[in-house]
Amino acid sequence: MTAGLSEADAAAELARLAAEIAEHRRRYDVEDAPTISDAAFDALFARNAGLEAAYPHLKRADSPSERVGSAPAASFGKIVHARPMLSLDNAFDEAELAEFVARVRRFLRLDDDEPVRLTAEAKIDGLSASLRYESSVLVSGATRGDGTTGEDVTANLRTLADVPQRLPEGAPKVLEVRGEVYLGKADFLAFNAAQAAAGAKLYANPRNFAAGSLRQLDVDVTASRPLRFFAHGWGELSAPLAETQSGTMAALAAMGFPVVAGLSVVEGVDTAVAAYRAVEAGRSGLDFEIDGVVFKVDRLDWQARLGQVARTPRWAVAWKFAAEQATTRLLAIDIQVGRTGSLTPVARLEPVGVGGVIVTNATLHNEDEIERLGVRVGDLVRVQRAGDVIPQIAGYVTLAAEHEALEPYRFPTVCPECGSAAEREAGEVRRRCTGGLICPAQRVERLRHFVSRRALDIEGLGAERIVLFFEAGLVKTPADIFRLKAARDTLLGWKGFKPTSVDKLLAAIEERRTVPFDRFLFGLGIRHIGEDRAREIARAFGNWPAFVARLGEAVAAADATPVQLAELIGVTRIGGEVAEALTGFFAEAHNQAALADLLGEVSVAAVERSTRVSEVSGKTLVFTGTLSTLSRDEARAQAEALGARVAGSVSAKTDLVIAGEGAGSKATKAAALGIRVIDEIGWQAIVAAA
Numbered sequence: 308m309t310a311g312l313s314e315a316d317a318a319a320e321l322a323r324l325a326a327e328i329a330e331h332r333r334r335y336d337v338e339d340a341p342t343i344s345d346a347a348f349d350a351l352f353a354r355n356a357g358l359e360a361a362y363p364h365l366k367r368a369d370s371p372s373e374r375v376g377s378a379p380a381a382s383f384g385k386i387v388h389a390r391p392m393l394s395l396d397n398a399f400d401e402a403e404l405a406e407f408v409a410r411v412r413r414f415l416r417l418d419d420d421e422p423v424r425l426t427a428e429a430k431i432d433g434l435s436a437s438l439r440y441e442s443s444v445l446v447s448g449a450t451r452g453d454g455t456t457g458e459d460v461t462a463n464l465r466t467l468a469d470v471p472q473r474l475p476e477g478a479p480k481v482l483e484v485r486g487e488v489y490l491g492k493a494d495f496l497a498f499n500a501a502q503a504a505a506g507a508k509l510y511a512n513p514r515n516f517a518a519g520s521l522r523q524l525d526v527d528v529t530a531s532r533p534l535r536f537f538a539h540g541w542g543e544l545s546a547p548l549a550e551t552q553s554g555t556m557a558a559l560a561a562m563g564f565p566v567v568a569g570l571s572v573v574e575g576v577d578t579a580v581a582a583y584r585a586v587e588a589g590r591s592g593l594d595f596e597i598d599g600v601v602f603k604v605d606r607l608d609w610q611a612r613l614g615q616v617a618r619t620p621r622w623a624v625a626w627k628f629a630a631e632q633a634t635t636r637l638l639a640i641d642i643q644v645g646r647t648g649s650l651t652p653v654a655r656l657e658p659v660g661v662g663g664v665i666v667t668n669a670t671l672h673n674e675d676e677i678e679r680l681g682v683r684v685g686d687l688v689r690v691q692r693a694g695d696v697i698p699q700i701a702g703y704v705t706l707a708a709e710h711e712a713l714e715p716y717r718f719p720t721v722c723p724e725c726g727s728a729a730e731r732e733a734g735e736v737r738r739r740c741t742g743g744l745i746c747p748a749q750r751v752e753r754l755r756h757f758v759s760r761r762a763l764d765i766e767g768l769g770a771e772r773i774v775l776f777f778e779a780g781l782v783k784t785p786a787d788i789f790r791l792k793a794a795r796d797t798l799l800g801w802k803g804f805k806p807t808s809v810d811k812l813l814a815a816i817e818e819r820r821t822v823p824f825d826r827f828l829f830g831l832g833i834r835h836i837g838e839d840r841a842r843e844i845a846r847a848f849g850n851w852p853a854f855v856a857r858l859g860e861a862v863a864a865a866d867a868t869p870v871q872l873a874e875l876i877g878v879t880r881i882g883g884e885v886a887e888a889l890t891g892f893f894a895e896a897h898n899q900a901a902l903a904d905l906l907g908e909v910s911v912a913a914v915e916r917s918t919r920v921s922e923v924s925g926k927t928l929v930f931t932g933t934l935s936t937l938s939r940d941e942a943r944a945q946a947e948a949l950g951a952r953v954a955g956s957v958s959a960k961t962d963l964v965i966a967g968e969g970a971g972s973k974a975t976k977a978a979a980l981g982i983r984v985i986d987e988i989g990w991q992a993i994v995a996a997a
Contacts, residue, residue: 315734317362318884321370322835323736324355327672328371329837349397349627350699365882367840383522384459386449389483389543392437393454394618395601395625404583404602405576407624411604414613414621414940424605426552427582428570430625431537432596433489434518436464439543440482443474450522454618463521464488466530469537471563483542484564490517491594494533513596538564539601551605572605583626590628599627614944630691634704635659637686640671640716644724644748647834648740652677652718654688654700661690661698669698673736674718683713724748751777753832757785761838762830763819767812784901785830789816789908824851824914831902834888840881847878851911855893861886862894921997924950929957931974932967934987942990949997957982965990 312320328351352371359366398404408423417423435451448464449457464470467488474482490498490513498516499509510516520532538559548558553572560566569586573579583600590597604610604622613621636657643651652671659666669690671677682688686703703710722729722740724747731738740746754773758765768788776782781794791798792813798804822830825845829838836844848854861867861875869883876886892898928951930942937945942965943953957964957976964970964977964984977984985993 312358312361313734314362314365316736317358318365318882319734320736321355321358321362321365321367322884323673324351324358325367325371325837327351328355349399352397367835383524385452385456386447386459387456388437388449388454389439391454391615392435392451392457392485392542393615393620395623396619397599398624398626399629401576401580404579404624404626407602408576408579411609411613411622414938415609416938422574424572424574425579425602426556426570426605427573427579427586428539428601429567429586429593429597430599430601430627431487431489431539431567432514432598433487433537434514434521436460436486436488436521436536437542438464438470438484438486440474440478440484442480443476443478445470445472458522460521462526463523463529464536466526467534467536469535469565474562478562479544479546479548481543481545483544484538484559485540485542486536486538486564488517488521489513489535489537489595490520490533491535492596493594498532535595536565538566547607550607552603552607552610553605555607573602587628597628599625601625612941614941614948616944630698630701631661632689632691632701633659633661634687634689637682637684637688637700637703639684640677642719642723644722644740644746645752647752647832648722648746648749649737650719650722650729650740651737654682656688656690659690666690666698669700671700674731674738675736677716677718683710683716685713686710722746722748750783754782754785754788756832757830758788759830762826763822764826765819766815767808768815772812784904786901786904786908789820791816820909821912822909823912824848824854827851827909827911828854831892833892835885836888840885844878844881845914850913858889858893861890921949921951922993923963925952926962927952927954927960929954929961929964929973929977930967931957931964932970934965934967936987936991945994949994 328348331348331351355371359370396407398407408425411417411423412421437449437451437457438445439447439449445465446461447459448461448470449459451457465472492513495510495513495516502509510519516532517534520529520534523529538556541555541559547555549555553570556566556570571582573582579602586597586600602624604613610620610622615621637654638657639655641653641655643653645651652674654669654671656667656669671680680700680702682700682703686705688703689701690698691701705713718738720729720738721727725740727740727746729738729740740749751774754777755770757763758768758773765788773782776791781791781797782788795809795813798809799806823845825838825842828836828844829841844854848857857876861872864872864875867875869887872886872890873881873883876889923946928946930939930946930953934942946953954961957973957980959980961977961980961982964974964982965987966974966977966984967987974984
C-alpha cells in the first residue's frame with residue numbers, strides 16, 4: 308500500500324528496496340546461494356513497482372526495474388550477448404494475467420474482436436543459458452549474467468547430452484538458442500544419496516545443484532553430473548524459422564533441441580487460465596522442478612512491435628505458482644550490521660521442511676516488518692517458499708493467550724557490534740549504527756565491498772581473506788590492501804599460504820592499481836551510489852578530477868538545499884537524496900583523509916563519456932495529439948530506445964514536440980517558447996535515421 312505515504316518515506320523505501328533487491332540478485336545469480344524465497348523476492352519487486360507507479364518522479368537510476376540479473380563472476384571469461392537476455396514480468400493471479408492481455412491490446416491498438424493468441428509452457432526452475440551456433444556448429448555458450456554480459460561456459464555446456472554440437476542441414480547461418488540448464492528430481496535425489504553415503508556436501512535443491520555444476524572451473528566435474536537442457540526461446544537469428552513463437556519452437560525441436568512437452572497455443576483469458584491449471588495439476592508428476600507457466604504473444608511481428616521496457620519484454624509474462632507453507636517455532640531474532648551500518652533482523656527458526664528443503668532462518672527486513680507481522684520470539688510462525696530457497700515469515704499462528712504471554716520484541720537502540728547508538732532518521736525504514744569507522748562490522752563490510760566483484764574485483768581476495776587480514780591487523784583501510792606486499796613474509800608463515808598463492812594474490816592486487824572511475828566510485832560504499840548510478844556519474848564527468856572539482860563546489864555551498872545540491876552536481880536523475888549522500892561523504896574529514904591515502908596507492912582511470920546515438924539522445928520530448936501510425940506507448944518506446952526522455956507536458960526544458968492531429972495547447976505553448984515542433988512524418992524520419 309502506498310496510501311498516506313509521504314514522498315520522503317517513499318524515496319527512502321525505494322532506496323532500501325534498490326539495495327536489498329540488488330544484493331539478493333547477486334546472491335542468486337552470481338553466488339548460487341540465495342537467502343530469501345522467490346515469493347519474498349517477488350514481493351520486494353512488486354512493492355518497488357507499486358511505489359514507482361505512485362511516485363514516478365522518484366524512480367531511481369539504480370532502480371531494480373532497470374536491471375535483469377547480476378554481473379558475471381570474474382572466474383570465467385565474459386561473453387556479450389548479441390541481444391540482451393531479458394527477465395520476465397510476473398503475474399500471480401487470473402486478474403493480473405487478464406491485465407497483461409489488456410495491455411497488449413492497448414499497446415497494439417487492437418479491435419475488440421481481434422484475437423490475441425498466446426503460447427503457454429511450463430516455467431523451468433533452472434539456470435538460464437544461451438547457445439550460439441554459426442554455420443550449424445556450436446561456437447559458444449554463456450550464462451545470462453547481468454542480461455548484457457554472461458559467463459563463458461562453452462566447454463561446460465558441450466558436456467550436456469541434450470545440447471547438439473552440430474545442427475542439421477538447412478539451419479540458419481547464425482542461431483542463438485536460449486533455455487534452462489536443470490537437473491531431474493530423480494537424478495538429484497540419487498546424487499545427494501551418494502554424497503551422504505560418502506560424507507560429502509549435500510545440495511539444498513536441484514536448481515542450486517544445476518547452477519553450481521554448470522559453473523565449475525573443472526569441466527570434468529560438470530561432465531560427471533547429469534545436467535539437462537530445455538530450450539524456450541532464441542536470441543540472434545540470421546533468418547526467421549517461422550512467423551510465430553509456437554512455430555519457431557517446433558522448428559527448434561525438429562533441429563534436436565529438447566523443448567518442454569505440452570507447449571500449447573491458447574486464445575482468451577479463460578483458455579489461458581485453464582492451461583495454467585492443467586500445468587499446475589500435473590506439476591508433481593514431472594521429473595523436473597517448475598515454478599509457474601510462461602505466456603508469450605504467439606505472433607512474432609506483434610512481439611517486435613511490443614518490444615521491451617527496461618528489463619522485461621512487453622510480450623511475455625510468467626504466472627508464478629503460489630508459495631508453499633509450513634509451520635515452525637521462532638527461536639530468536641538476531642541482528643546483523645551491514646557495511647553502511649544498517650541493522651537487519653534475521654529470524655532463527657526451528658528447522659522445518661518446506662517443499663523438500665530444510666530451512667532454519669529468514670530475513671525480517673526491518674523493525675517495521677516485525678511490527679507489521681506482530682511476531683514474538685517463541686511464536687509458532689507460518690513460513691513460505693515459492694521456489695527453492697530460504698523462506699519468508701507470513702505471520703504467526705500461536706493461540707492468542709500464548710502469544711500475549713510472550714515478550715514483545717524490542718528492536719535494539721544500540722549497535723550489537725560496537726555499542727554505539729543505533730538511530731533511525733526521519734523518513735528511513737532502517738535503523739543504523741552511528742559508530743562509522745569505529746564499528747568493526749562496518750569497517751570489515753566496507754572493505755569486503757571495496758574488493759567485491761562489481762567494485763575492484765581483486766582475484767583471490769574474497770570476503771574470508773579480508774576478514775582474516777583485518778583481524779590480523781594487516782588491512783584496516785582500503786589503501787592497506789595495496790601495501791600488503793610488505794607483509795609477504797608474514798603471509799608465508801600462515802597455514803595455507805604457499806609462495807605461489809601469495810605471489811598470485813599480490814600480483815592480482817598490483818593489477819588493480821588502475822581502477823575504472825565507475826568501479827572506484829561504487830567501491831567507496833557511499834549510500835545510494837549503486838553500480839548503475841556510479842556508471843552514470845562516471846560517464847557524465849569522464850574523469851575523477853572533474854567529478855571531485857564539481858563535488859567541491861557542492862560541498863562549499865553550505866546553505867544549499869538538497870535540490871540545489873543536485874542542480875550543482877548536474878547529472879541526470881541525480882536527485883537531492885543522492886546529492887546529499889555524495890556531498891556528505893566528501894565533506895567528512897576522515898573520508899577525505901582515507902581517500903587521499905587510497906589515491907596515493909591507486910589511480911582512477913577515465914571512462915568514455917556518454918555519446919549521442921541519435922539526434923534526440925539525451926533530449927526531452929513531448930508527444931501530443933493523435934498519432935495515426937502507432938500508439939502513444941509505441942511512440943514512447945521508440946523515443947526511449949533512441950536515448951530520449953519523454954515528458955507529459957511542455958516546459959522550458961522541452962527540446963522537441965511531436966504533434967499529431969488535434970495537438971492543441973501543447974503545440975501552441977511550444978511555439979510560444981520557441982521549441983521545435985515536428986509532425987508524425989518528421990518523427991518517423993528521425994527513427995529511420997537512427
